[in-house]
Amino acid sequence: MVTMKEIAHRTGVSVSTVSLVMNHRDEGRVKPAIAAHVREVADELGYQVNPMASSLRTNRTRTIGFISEEVATTPYAGGMILGAQTAASKLGYLLITVSTDGGMDEDDEIDALKRYGADGFLYAKMSNRVTDVPARLKDCPVVLVDATGRDGTTPSIEPDEFRIAYDATTRLVEAGCERIAYIGCSEPMLAQEGRLAGYRTALEAAGRKFNERLVVDVLNNGPALEAVSDLFDWERPDGFFCFNDARAWYVYECAARRGLVIGRDVSVVGVDNHRVFAETLSPRLTTVELPHFEMGYWAAAKVVSMIEKRPLDDLDVPDTRAPLPPLDAPVPAKVHCTLIEKESVRAAG
C-alpha cells in the first residue's frame, strides 16, 4: 500500500503538505509547482487514500448505510440500491447495504453500520408507506426512500401516486376505452389511496363518471382471481389500470380464458411490471415504471448534501421528471413517473 509518507519521501516535502494537496486544500497554501509534482508522483504510484486512517481523525468515513427490510422479498430493491450506489459512487461515497428481512435484527444491523462509521443513512421501504425512523437513527442524517415520515421531520422521496393513476387512466381514455376498471389493492397503503384518487379524478376530468362497480380492490391471493373474473363477466371493462404486476396477471389470466387479446380487445396499463415478468408480457402491456433507481439516486445525493451540509443543487443530480410520452409511442410505452421530494419540515440538518 502506497502511503502519504512514501509520496512525501519521494517528493521531498512533508506529509502534511501531501495531505493538503491530496485533499485539494492547497490553493494559496502550497506552491503550485510543488502541488503539481506531488500529484504527479501520487498518480504514478497509484496512491489511494486510506479511508480508515482518515476517519480516525475526521470521524468521517465517506460511507452511507442503506437499510431495508425487503431486499430479498421484492424484485424492486435492486434498482433502488443501484441508484443509491451510483450516486454515492459518483460523489465519492461507498454504499453499505444491510437488509433486515429474514432473521436479521434491524437494530443490530444499524449498530454494525454505525460501528463502521456510516456518515448518513437511507431508510427504504419498497412501497410507499408512512414510516417511523428507527430510534437509533434519530440524530443522524437520514433520508427515507419510497416512504414518508410520520412527523415531517425527515426528508423523503416517494412516487407521485396520484399522478401515476391520473396519467395511466388518461392514457386509457385517450386510447378509446369506454369502461375503465381499476384493479387496486385492498391493503391500506398510501399508494392505494393516491391511485384511487388519481383514477377517479382522471375519469371526471374526461367527463366520465366514477363507477364504483369498476373498482376491485383485492389482495394477492386466490379470491382475487374470482373477483377479477366476476368483474369481466358483469361489467365487461375494456380498459384496466392495475395496481401492480400481480394484479395485472389476474387480468391476463381472465382475458386468456375468454379468448380476449390484450391490445385489441382490452387495454391494460400496469404499474411496475418487473423485468422478468415484463420480458414476457410487455409486447402487450403499457407499464408505469416506478423509478426505483431514481429514488435511490436522489436519496443518496440528498443524504450526502446533509452530511456535507451543502445545498443539494451543488451536487449533480439529474431531474427525473419527464413528460408523458405521446400515445403513438412504440409499444410497450413507458409512462414516466414523477416524484415528490420532501424536504424536512424543520431545518434539514
Place this chain on the structure above:
Amino acid sequence: MVTMKEIAHRTGVSVSTVSLVMNHRDEGRVKPAIAAHVREVADELGYQVNPMASSLRTNRTRTIGFISEEVATTPYAGGMILGAQTAASKLGYLLITVSTDGGMDEDDEIDALKRYGADGFLYAKMSNRVTDVPARLKDCPVVLVDATGRDGTTPSIEPDEFRIAYDATTRLVEAGCERIAYIGCSEPMLAQEGRLAGYRTALEAAGRKFNERLVVDVLNNGPALEAVSDLFDWERPDGFFCFNDARAWYVYECAARRGLVIGRDVSVVGVDNHRVFAETLSPRLTTVELPHFEMGYWAAAKVVSMIEKRPLDDLDVPDTRAPLPPLDAPVPAKVHCTLIEKESVRAAG
C-alpha cells in the same frame, strides 16, 4: 463513543490489558478477576470495537465485498445477498455489496472495496456460468457464487443442475404424466446443459424414451409463445418441466387459452418462480427453488474460512442438502435443490 482508554481508566488497568481482554487473548495472561471486571464495565458502557482503528494495525477490517453485475436486473440477487449478509453478520463480518450493472465500472467498484480494506470477496453471477475471476482479485480470497471458475483455481458454489432436472422430471413421472415436455433455454448455459441431461436421464431411468420433439428451447420473447403453443397442439404434453419462471408463463398462457387447468389437465414443475410471481401462481405450481440464500450463506462462510485460514467446519454453516419431499406434500410442493461445493483445485489459500 466509548473507547478502550475509557474502560482502562474506569477499571484502573492499562489499555493493553483491555485490548487483550476484548480480543479474548487473555487466558493465562490476565488475571481472571481483572478480565471479568473489564468485561463487565465494557458491557455496562456498551463498548464496541472501532474496526477502523484496529484495521490500521492489523490490516483486517472484518468486511467482505460482494460483487455482482446483476443486482438490479434479476429478482434473485436479494436472496443471495441476504444469505451472504446473514452468514457474514453471524461471523462478525460486514458485507459490502457493489453492483456493477448500469453504468458502474467493475474495476472501479472493486478498487473502492479494496480501498475500504475488504478482507475477501464474493463474486456472484445470477445463473450458473463459467466465469473468469477479475484480475485485480487474483491474489485475494475469493469465492464464486452461482458460477464456476474457468480454471479450477477458485472455490465456488453452484446448484446441482442435473439433479434439479432429474428430480423435477421424476416427480412428473410419479405424478402420472405420460408425455413430459422440457421447456428449456436456447442460450448456452451450464444450467441448460445440466438440466437437459437430467431430464433425459430421469426419463430413461423411468423406462421412457427421450423424445426430441418434447423439448423446446426458447428465448424469452415473442416466438417463444408460438413455439410452446405449437408444442401444445402437436405433441399434447401432459407434464412440463420449465427452465424458469418466464418459460413457465408460456405454459400458463397456452393452457389458459385452451381451457386446460394446471394441476388437473397438465402438471407443471418450474424452476425459481419468484415470489411476486409465485404468490399469484403457486397454488397451481410445483417449484424448484434455487437456493440463492444458501449459496450466499455458504460462500460468505467459505470466504471467512479462507480469510482466517481455518477450516470451514469450525464455522457454523448449516447443511443445505435435504431429501426430495414426498409427492403428496401440500401444494405448492417445493423441490429442494442440492448444491455443489467446489474446493479450489490447488490449495484453498
Place this chain on the structure above:
DNA sequence: CTGAAAGCGCTAACAT
C-alpha cells in the same frame, strides 16, 4: 501477569 511505548496512515493546530 500487567504496563509503557511505539506506531498503523492520516489530519489539523501550531510554528516557523
Place this chain on the structure above:
DNA sequence: ATGTTAGCGCTTTCAG
C-alpha cells in the same frame, strides 16, 4: 508556504 507536533483508537512488542 511548509514543517513540526500531537493524537485519533487500537494492537503489539518489550520490560518489568
